[in-house]
Amino acid sequence: xxxxxxxxxxxxxxxxxxxxxxxxxxxxxxxxxxxxxxxxxxxxxxxxxxxxxxxxxxxxxxxxxxxxxxxxxxxxxxxxxxxxxxxxxxxxxxxxxxxxxxxxxxxxxxxxxxxxxxxxxxxxxxxxxxxxxxxxxxxxxxxxxxxxxxxxxxxxxxxxxxxxxxxxxxxxxxxxxxxxxxxxxxxxxxxxxxxxxxxxxxxxxxxxxxxxxxxxxxxxxxxxxxxxxxxxxxxxxxxxxxxxxxxxxxxxxxxxxxxxxxxxxxxxxxxxxxxxxxx
Amino acid sequence: xxxxxxxxxxxxxxxxxxxxxxxxxxxxxxxxxxxxxxxxxxxxxxxxxxxxxxxxxxxxxxxxxxxxxxxxxxxxxxxxxxxxxxxxxxxxxxxxxxxxxxxxxxxxxxxxxxxxxxxxxxxxxxxxxxxxxxxxxxxxxxxxxxxxxxxxxxxxxxxxxxxxxxxxxxxxxxxxxxxxxxxxxxxxxxxxxxxxxxxxxxxxxxxxxxxxxxxxxxxxxxxxxxxxxxxxxxxxxxxxxxxxxxxxxxxxxxxxxxxxxxxxxxxxxxxxxxxxxxxxxxxxxxxxxxxx
Numbered sequence: 335x336x337x338x339x340x341x342x343x344x345x346x347x348x349x350x351x352x353x354x355x356x357x358x359x360x361x362x363x364x365x366x367x368x369x370x371x372x373x374x375x376x377x378x379x380x381x382x383x384x385x386x387x388x389x390x391x392x393x394x395x396x397x398x399x400x401x402x403x404x405x406x407x408x409x410x411x412x413x414x415x416x417x418x419x420x421x422x423x424x425x426x427x428x429x430x431x432x433x434x435x436x437x438x439x440x441x442x443x444x445x446x447x448x449x450x451x452x453x454x455x456x457x458x459x460x461x462x463x464x465x466x467x468x469x470x471x472x473x474x475x476x477x478x479x480x481x482x483x484x485x486x487x488x489x490x491x492x493x494x495x496x497x498x499x500x501x502x503x504x505x506x507x508x509x510x511x512x513x514x515x516x517x518x519x520x521x522x523x524x525x526x527x528x529x530x531x532x533x534x535x536x537x538x539x540x541x542x543x544x545x546x547x548x549x550x551x552x553x554x555x556x557x558x559x560x561x562x563x564x565x566x567x568x569x570x571x572x573x574x575x576x577x578x579x580x581x582x583x584x585x586x587x588x589x590x591x592x593x594x595x596x597x598x599x600x601x602x603x604x605x606x607x608x609x610x611x612x613x
Numbered sequence: 614x615x616x617x618x619x620x621x622x623x624x625x626x627x628x629x630x631x632x633x634x635x636x637x638x639x640x641x642x643x644x645x646x647x648x649x650x651x652x653x654x655x656x657x658x659x660x661x662x663x664x665x666x667x668x669x670x671x672x673x674x675x676x677x678x679x680x681x682x683x684x685x686x687x688x689x690x691x692x693x694x695x696x697x698x699x700x701x702x703x704x705x706x707x708x709x710x711x712x713x714x715x716x717x718x719x720x721x722x723x724x725x726x727x728x729x730x731x732x733x734x735x736x737x738x739x740x741x742x743x744x745x746x747x748x749x750x751x752x753x754x755x756x757x758x759x760x761x762x763x764x765x766x767x768x769x770x771x772x773x774x775x776x777x778x779x780x781x782x783x784x785x786x787x788x789x790x791x792x793x794x795x796x797x798x799x800x801x802x803x804x805x806x807x808x809x810x811x812x813x814x815x816x817x818x819x820x821x822x823x824x825x826x827x828x829x830x831x832x833x834x835x836x837x838x839x840x841x842x843x844x845x846x847x848x849x850x851x852x853x854x855x856x857x858x859x860x861x862x863x864x865x866x867x868x869x870x871x872x873x874x875x876x877x878x879x880x881x882x883x884x885x886x887x888x889x890x891x892x893x894x895x896x897x898x899x900x901x902x903x904x905x
Contacts, residue, residue: 415875419871420823420870420874423826423827424826425867427840428863431844431863435857531692532692538830551698554698555698558698558702562706562730563730564698568695568698571695572691572695575691575692575695576691
């Protein structure tokens with residue numbers, strides 16, 4: 335079988351398009367590269383959605399934690415502690431079991447012109463269930479980063495905004511938020527990278543790979559078990575992750591440059607990749 | 614307990630007492646100790662490897678420097694879970710190949726035969742005749758090595774960063790007092806480094822705690838394994854039939870880990886005030902002013 339045929343068969347295998355059976359015997363390098371690459375679709379999907387949504391919820395959670403009103407501050411603190419203090423691994427297991435015991439019903443959401451039926455069974459599928467866990471997790475971690483940045487916004491800036499007559503949401507949106515983002519961005523870049531790496535955990539924790547549609551690590555684990563040779567499949571998945579990590583660093587550095595464009599060059603904060611780690 | 618002899622006839626508090634003290638539950642409780650043992654064993658090894666890696670990276674001897682650089686940078690960019698999957702299986706195969714060469718020199722067949730990994734029976738690790746506990750200990754040992762290597766690399770990054778963070782003029786002052794470079798390192802560089810390394814190391818400790826459920830992926834019968842095993846629904850064939858209770862077992866694990874991280878946070882807060890005492894950093898000055 336030529337490599338072109340392999341790409342057609344397995345290029346989108348992780349989302350259920352292409353050949354049904356996974357390669358079993360005489361596994362070629364091309365098959366490994368293509369199938370593991372196809373698994374990366376899952377990692378990118380989960381990380382992209384979770385980080386994008388998590389960004390907004392984390393901003394809200396960080397302001398809630400910094401709030402002087404205990405009605406906001408206490409729950410925010412508890413949420414952050416819960417998700418930062420426990421392993422993501424256990425969160426996945428717990429989340430999955432929680433979603434399994436949800437009553438199996440469908441909710442109808444009328445949208446006027448059409449009606450969407452939301453099934454609770456979707457929660458036990460990785461595309462929604464794991465996404466929710468990852469979303470909560472990144473919300474908690476990012477909120478802690480944003481909270482730290484929020485507290486280091488220079489008080490002079492805030493006082494200046496007040497003397498200009500800004501208050502409430504306007505002050506937040508025009509003065510506090512941009513500075514907060516600028517201060518938090520280097521750490522937030524790392525958070526995005528870790529979350530991307532954490533997506534590799536999904537199919538090893540409760541969430542079943544339905545019809546063998548799994549992520550990159552799922553397939554490389556499959557190959558390592560089939561060929562008894564870890565020295566091919568794992569370096570391939572490592573290569574893919576390094577590649578996408580570089581993409582994240584590139585994108586986030588661009589944003590960082592924009593956030594820092596009014597700052598004197600020698601005072602700008604640089605995105606420095608710090609190695610980490612599991613959560 | 615004697616009244617547990619026939620669980621079908623008892624109920625209420627007694628049933629719970631009997632249920633929670635079954636031999637399998639005792640193994641579940643023991644697995645918490647396995648987790649703690651792993652953390653307590655990995656932590657010192659990690660520190661040693663971290664120092665080794667950081668010093669190798671700063672070495673003037675080029676091959677050693679290269680090794681240090683590769684070791685410290687290998688954990689960047691690649692999810693550590695890949696290492697946790699890779700290191701144990703690679704080490705297992707490596708050891709078996711070496712034993713294959715030593716123990717069975719007369720077997721000439723290739724080890725990698727297509728999709729198979731073939732070593733002679735005498736090279737298997739552990740030997741298929743060895744008792745169950747040897748298999749379990751071997752699995753734990755592989756996990757220990759994987760954790761140590763990965764976290765050693767993280768710690769090396771932290772220690773290297775901390776060594777760089779010590780103000781240069783402190784070291785130059787040491788030299789100006791006529792200390793040798795070894796003396797400067799021991800008397801000035803090392804004591805000051807701790808203050809800078811502590812935030813990173815405490816972070817690493819937290820991460821180590823939160824990484825321990827990965828033991829499950831490595832095939833060790835850890836807390837996650839037992840939570841799944843005991844929590845899954847038991848039909849009436851079992852002595853203690855119950856529906857799917859996995860969520861409660863995982864809730865218990867969640868509480869265990871939250872407690873562990875919470876206690877660690879408190880302890881590290883104490884360490885922080887100790888190590889920053891008398892240091893020329895803002896935290897140190899605050900500590901002095903607070904009279905600590």
